[in-house]
Amino acid sequence: MTLDRRQLLKLTAVAGTLPVPGLRAEASSPVPYQPKKLYHGVAYYPELWPEADIDRDIGEMKKLGINVARMAEFAWSTMEPKQGEKISLDFFKRVMDKLHAAGIDVVLCTPTATPPIWLTHNHPQRCHKNAEGEIYIHGARQHASYEHPAVKKACFRIIKAMAKELGGHPALIAWQLDNEMKAHVAEDFSDAAVAAWHKWLEKRFGTIQQLNKAWGTHIWSQHYQRFEQVPAPLKTPFLHNASLSTAYRMFCRESVADFMVAQRNILKGYSTQPITHNDNPAFNIHHERSMRAQDFASYDAYPTAQQWGSLVFRSDLYRAAIPGRPFWLMETSTAHNGWLGNHQPPHPKGYLVAEAVSVYALGGEAFCYWLWRQQRSGAELPHSAVMSAWFKPSIGYSEVQQVGQAREQLEPLLIGTQVLTPQVAVTYSDHARAMIETEALDKREGFPKRYRGVIEHWHSVIRDLGYHREVRFEGANLSGLKLLITPAMPYVSEAFTQRIFKFVEAGGIWIAGPVTGTRGREHTVPTEAGLGLLDALAGVATRYVVPLTKTNTTGKAFGLSVPLSGWCAALEPELGTESLGVIESGVAAGETFISERKLGRGRVVVLGAQPHGEKGLALVRKMISHYAERAGVTQKFEVTPGTIVSPRMTAAGGELWLAVNMDGKGGRLQLPPRSIEAQTGQSLGHSVEIGPYQWQAINIRSK
Numbered sequence: 001m002t003l004d005r006r007q008l009l010k011l012t013a014v015a016g017t018l019p020v021p022g023l024r025a026e027a028s029s030p031v032p033y034q035p036k037k038l039y040h041g042v043a044y045y046p047e048l049w050p051e052a053d054i055d056r057d058i059g060e061m062k063k064l065g066i067n068v069a070r071m072a073e074f075a076w077s078t079m080e081p082k083q084g085e086k087i088s089l090d091f092f093k094r095v096m097d098k099l100h101a102a103g104i105d106v107v108l109c110t111p112t113a114t115p116p117i118w119l120t121h122n123h124p125q126r127c128h129k130n131a132e133g134e135i136y137i138h139g140a141r142q143h144a145s146y147e148h149p150a151v152k153k154a155c156f157r158i159i160k161a162m163a164k165e166l167g168g169h170p171a172l173i174a175w176q177l178d179n180e181m182k183a184h185v186a187e188d189f190s191d192a193a194v195a196a197w198h199k200w201l202e203k204r205f206g207t208i209q210q211l212n213k214a215w216g217t218h219i220w221s222q223h224y225q226r227f228e229q230v231p232a233p234l235k236t237p238f239l240h241n242a243s244l245s246t247a248y249r250m251f252c253r254e255s256v257a258d259f260m261v262a263q264r265n266i267l268k269g270y271s272t273q274p275i276t277h278n279d280n281p282a283f284n285i286h287h288e289r290s291m292r293a294q295d296f297a298s299y300d301a302y303p304t305a306q307q308w309g310s311l312v313f314r315s316d317l318y319r320a321a322i323p324g325r326p327f328w329l330m331e332t333s334t335a336h337n338g339w340l341g342n343h344q345p346p347h348p349k350g351y352l353v354a355e356a357v358s359v360y361a362l363g364g365e366a367f368c369y370w371l372w373r374q375q376r377s378g379a380e381l382p383h384s385a386v387m388s389a390w391f392k393p394s395i396g397y398s399e400v401q402q403v404g405q406a407r408e409q410l411e412p413l414l415i416g417t418q419v420l421t422p423q424v425a426v427t428y429s430d431h432a433r434a435m436i437e438t439e440a441l442d443k444r445e446g447f448p449k450r451y452r453g454v455i456e457h458w459h460s461v462i463r464d465l466g467y468h469r470e471v472r473f474e475g476a477n478l479s480g481l482k483l484l485i486t487p488a489m490p491y492v493s494e495a496f497t498q499r500i501f502k503f504v505e506a507g508g509i510w511i512a513g514p515v516t517g518t519r520g521r522e523h524t525v526p527t528e529a530g531l532g533l534l535d536a537l538a539g540v541a542t543r544y545v546v547p548l549t550k551t552n553t554t555g556k557a558f559g560l561s562v563p564l565s566g567w568c569a570a571l572e573p574e575l576g577t578e579s580l581g582v583i584e585s586g587v588a589a590g591e592t593f594i595s596e597r598k599l600g601r602g603r604v605v606v607l608g609a610q611p612h613g614e615k616g617l618a619l620v621r622k623m624i625s626h627y628a629e630r631a632g633v634t635q636k637f638e639v640t641p642g643t644i645v646s647p648r649m650t651a652a653g654g655e656l657w658l659a660v661n662m663d664g665k666g667g668r669l670q671l672p673p674r675s676i677e678a679q680t681g682q683s684l685g686h687s688v689e690i691g692p693y694q695w696q697a698i699n700i701r702s703k
Contacts, residue, residue, distance in 0.1 A: 039366030041068035065404030073109035073179040077116040087161040100171035109176040147192040167271025182284035215243035246523040249434040253286035260293035278330035288473040297321040300331035308662040315362040317471040326365035334396025338382030350693030352399040361646040361658035417648040421480035422470040429474035432489040442566040468635035482631040487513025505600030539577035539597035553586030566610035643667030655700040
């Protein structure tokens with residue numbers, strides 16, 4: 001049954017009292033941070049080389065315009081080689097003294113990703129245990145269990161020592177927490193983790209009766225009498241309850257984020273410098289919750305020339321992660337990624353500059369390489385670097401030079417400007433990711449296998465249509481948006497419904513994509529309505545949900561007949577809701593798969609099935625363009641796909657466009673009248689050609 005306005009208001013008033021998992025507390029009117037310069041940096045490991053090399057390293061960095069070095073994330077054994085002995089940071093202080101004298105700033109990292117031998121060797125209980133019950137040993141990284149009290153105590157001890165001794169060093173401009181949290185490991189099943197899991201469950205549910213009710217545990221006689229009986233989802237003959245599997249993922253990922261907050265609290269006790277973490281959407285943490293530990297967001301990315309879209313996606317995600325603060329690209333390769341098991345092809349000439357300019361243009365404050373000097377030992381011998389192991393310019397050296405030159409050109413253009421707030425965004429949900437890892441969306445050929453792939457796909461469609469866009473976390477504020485697209489989010493919470501209701505009433509358009517709303521909070525099937533709260537908000541009754549893959553089902557909408565696949569919600573529009581897409585043939589023929597409800601000054605749109613193939617993509621493009629126009633989206637650029645545009649507001653209130661060709665094919669951008677080239681002041685015509693991997697800065701004059 002459709003809820004009327006009074007009922008929706010009652011629902012959203014209640015929702016406003018509920019906590020949003022992972023939501024970062026923000027100031028009521030945060031003052032945007034104003035960068036003073038753009039950073040061009042490297043990961044530097046002086047502890048691996050003779051100390052006599054440091055002056056030579058610094059001299060070469062200066063030649064290339066390197067103005068920031070990141071250090072110490074793997075140096076715990078250098079600082080504390082034996083348990084119980086005094087932690088020595090004298091070496092790193094000497095390095096920081098030299099860098100500061102040369103005008104090179106420092107990002108200092110907590111070294112907790114690689115604990116020393118004495119902490120984990122012969123201590124299996126302190127080590128990570130995977131889902132197969134295998135206990136990891138010392139020798140790589142991320143092998144320790146952050147849940148174990150002895151590990152936590154040792155981590156906090158080294159962090160406190162670093163903060164006290166180096167937290168006020170004049171070279172220090174920021175801290176990095178750990179390194180790529182949970183990049184190599186998934187859920188921890190150690191005894192310490194399982195004990196923490198039971199405490200997490202008790203805090204979440206209060207009583208075991210509430211857990212049993214929420215999870216429906218009488219199925220297969222899973223009913224529990226105490227929290228200590230609830231297992232971690234190790235191997236079973238078949239599969240665990242979906243509620244259990246998703247909850248354990250959320251527990252582990254929230255716990256990692258909380259461990260990061262604990263690190264932050266120690267650092268802030270002794271240092272005033274901002275804190276970040278080199279994140280990546282692939283890592284097994286609660287990304288939104290982890291932002292509570294950070295003052296600015298950073299990410300790592302190693303895209304080949306064909307994967308340039310992932311760089312743009314991450315820039316759009318991490319720019320929105322902490323509003324008002326520019327993000328950093330903390331790691332990328334100078335020429336190619338590589339480790340003992342694989343390596344990528346080297347970048348084509350010009351691609352590294354295009355990467356760097358796109359990062360700066362899209363709101364990045366820093367563009368940094370991993371690494372300064374090629375590793376002479378370890379597991380990443382094939383990885384490219386600025387300098388070879390024998391200290392000669394490496395394959396990417398000349399490209400790094402060109403990035404340094406581009407940074408010098410961009411800095412006077414970008415400092416004092418801000419990326420315009422996009423009017424179009426895609427939702428990213430950590431909860432949705434965990435649910436889809438438990439229960440796959442669709443296994444048809446060509447469909448993204450991972451949640452982030454689904455979100456990145458929708459992002460790429462918006463990008464290639466020429467819209468300025470963003471990726472916002474589930475708990476993010478919706479201010480500035482006119483069109484929000486939320487695909488693949490199985491659970492639509494009360495708190496999210498509240499924000500959507502207010503957003504739509506004020507004139508926004510929300511598109512709920514395929515699978516959204518199909519599950520409850522605890523990964524169960526909704527019993528009040530097929531799509532939970534979404535049915536009421538969208539003014540539909542879901543008749544059933546059915547898989548369409550390999551059924552030759554077609555649907556018609558916006559004048560196009562297209563194949564449909566994936567999970568389909570067959571919708572019955574209620575009074576005041578229109579049917580805009582109908583299944584023509586195959587399974588569920590005659591049912592609605594696209595609905596639209598006017599609510600206040602905006603609209604709620606449900607796309608109940610996934611348009612498939614090239615024809616399906618054409619429908620998705622047409623649908624997005626249609627609703628962007630109806631929502632009044634003005635930030636659309638007539639630009640060829642493969643070239644991106646980032647609009648920025650200048651201090652004088654004008655607009656500066658940064659156009660970058662990312663696909664190496666060159667592109668064309670249509671321009672408003674009276675546009676001028678920002679560096680030369682030359683007047684431009686109605687369009688401008690952007691060469692392969694080239695960029696252009698354009699001042700847009702007001703009428």
